[in-house]
Amino acid sequence: MQTIKLKLKSEVTSGVAKIPVEVDSLTPDKLFGKTEAEIKAVRVWWGNREENTGDLFDVSVDGTASSADDVKLVLDGDLSRVKRIGDGMKAGEIEANGDVDMHCGAMMNGGKITVTGNADCWAGREMHGGELIIDGDAAANLCAMYRGEMTGMTGGKVTVGGNADECVGQYMGGGEIVIKGNARMLAGLNMHGGKIVIEGDAVMPGADMTSGEITVKGTVQDMMPSFKLEGTESIDGAEYKKYSGDLAMTAKKAKGTLYVK
């Protein structure tokens, strides 16, 4: 097991503008096999400048790894302007301590990311596999598609401990999302596969969905009128109303399922 600790230097985000740092080049699979000196030399974007990791982060490496799965990356410091944490990650583990900026876990293929604080927009965007755990809240477009694309998340599992903002899992085609708190408007918008569980409340879930499954354990506000009640079903001992939809997409395409308490 190898632990790579990267602590963002306070002067990086102490400026008035708080210039963002993009760390898609710092994933366990990309850092596997590198020495401390080599890790310090990996290039990362800071605003429109490319810098050495060692110039922006305090780097320490502990232990050795036999594969990328054995590499654990720990990110500390003020991460609120650190974008693309674990972007495209294939294996290993990332622990981000604090709030993180946009695109955390985007295009992720494997491994595990844990965020102890909140995640900004587009976390888990177009995720294909692996696991993303956000202890706090997730901002809008969690696990959605890139603007204009017709497929969002296709695999993997995402758990949000707090609430999620609008458009969770937009154009979702596969995988699983669990929101422990509430989800704001349009969770599962244009969804065509996969599964979303919202343990709290939801607003207009499942609009334009053509396949996949959404379960809302709390209350639904502004239920879409284009869903059809199919009956009731018992899940984990509780009674749920089962709806099919979204009929706004024509009856032929309305293959989605929505469970509401």
Next chain:
Amino acid sequence: MGEVLIKNGVVYDPLNGVKGEKKDICIRDGKVVADVKNPKVIDAEGRVVMPGGVDIHSHIAGGKVNSGRLFRPEDGRKGVEAKTKVCRMQSGYSVPNTFATGYRYARMGYTFVMEAAMPPLAARHTHEELVDIPILDNAALPLLDNNWMTMEYVNSGDMDLLAAYMAWMIKATKGFGVKIVNPGGTEMWGWGKNCSLNDTVPTFDVTPAEIMKGLAEANEKFDMPHSIHVHTNMLGHPGNFEITKETYDLVKDIKPAKDRQVMHTTHTQFHSYGGTNWGDFESKADVIADYINQNDHATIDIGSIILGDTTTMTADGPMEYSLYQLTGRKWTNHDVELETGSGITPFLYSGKSPVNTIQWAIGQELALLVKDPWKLALTTDHPNAGPFIGYPIIISMLMSKKRRDESAEDMHKVIYDRAIYPSIDREYSLYEIAIITRGMAAKALGLHEHGKGHLGVGADGDVAIYDMSPEETDAGKIQKAFLNTKYTIKGGQIVVKDGEVVATPAGKTYFVTPECDDKLTDEMVVKLKDKFDRYYSVTYNNYAVQDAYVPNPYEIKAPWRS
């Protein structure tokens, strides 16, 4: 500017009848000359040398191209390249940004591109983008067929006044010629309808056939370098080949002002469809090709399909709406006051779809069945049938029966029943490729008289050197060579070397000034001013594009023929 000597190249220069001869090309001050004294020498070492490519029909600038970019951020993700010391940032595949458009065309050896549809009211926007496209010389064809003024003159039969209006609009927009897109159909679309060739457009009591005939006659009243440039009615509808043929017949008896066609029909692939619906849809490329073979007054460009995702965009609003209804993907639509309209929707051409397979076959069939290559140009109607970056694929297909056979196997099996494709053995020679990518396009546009598309003395020093031997038969290598030149030389300056852009000079904009009698113009302007006062959102005085929008002008005067 200095001198350049291109030695040891095997030259294909169809407009001068040069069929793969070892020949030196001398350039001084940007023009081809007979000899040079102290040149920079480029040793072509037996490679294929052609004049700079000329694209007769492509959508590269203007309102709808830009709308396409805006509403397809997912297309902008593709083809992203960071800026270099020479190049600016590039993005996009089917709707590349202006910089990428210039660089990619230049890398394929092209030096002139015609923007094929300029809404007159959006002429400023179009010219602003053309200025932003590096390297390429360019021109734009204003849309003149669904204009209320045009339809009113066609209705009243005032052909001289129609000619005066046409001349005024081409001058006002700094345009190059007359573009016609689904005549009458875009006006009908304003009422939620479409129309075919002989239907009456009730609001103006004219038929599309009358509009086209009228504009063809008006065009030939001047020494216009280009004929009318026509996107015929019912694009993309099964069974439309009859309409296409009838459209050609309309202008058969009109005498051209110059030694050229009277009508150029564009993306003819979309207009060569048989069958009555998408179920019995079939190729009628043979019928269209036969017509072109037997008649000399019409030319075509093929509008060949490139498989994959693209962005369709045209002034043919009703067609885009039908396409949107087929796919259910996003769609946008635009109305250009009393002139024209447009629609945009993304589309995926798939080899697994029987319809797309037949469409794919038709484009190439047209090229293979029209016997005289001087009657057709290579296009993909960029980006409607696919992005221009796919030209090398089509070139390699036309040159290799083997490649076509292999490709047919990957397509839907319907290709063996409802297309002519598998039975055609013809293979294009490099000379014929040079015709359909340069010589013919330059001639049909009348630009051969202005130094484009050939390498005779006095021509522009635009040269493409492809990294292949004239004997090359491997389709893959041919495709690779045509995608990235060894050298592209533009006006005597090396702009591409070993497939990399090394210089980005600004291109020239060619525009035509039809010279109309003042009395006629004055009479027409009375009516035109009334239209501005009543209907336009801009005034007559603010309408015409100022000279400042065309910083590198090349004016072609087209005198009135008495």
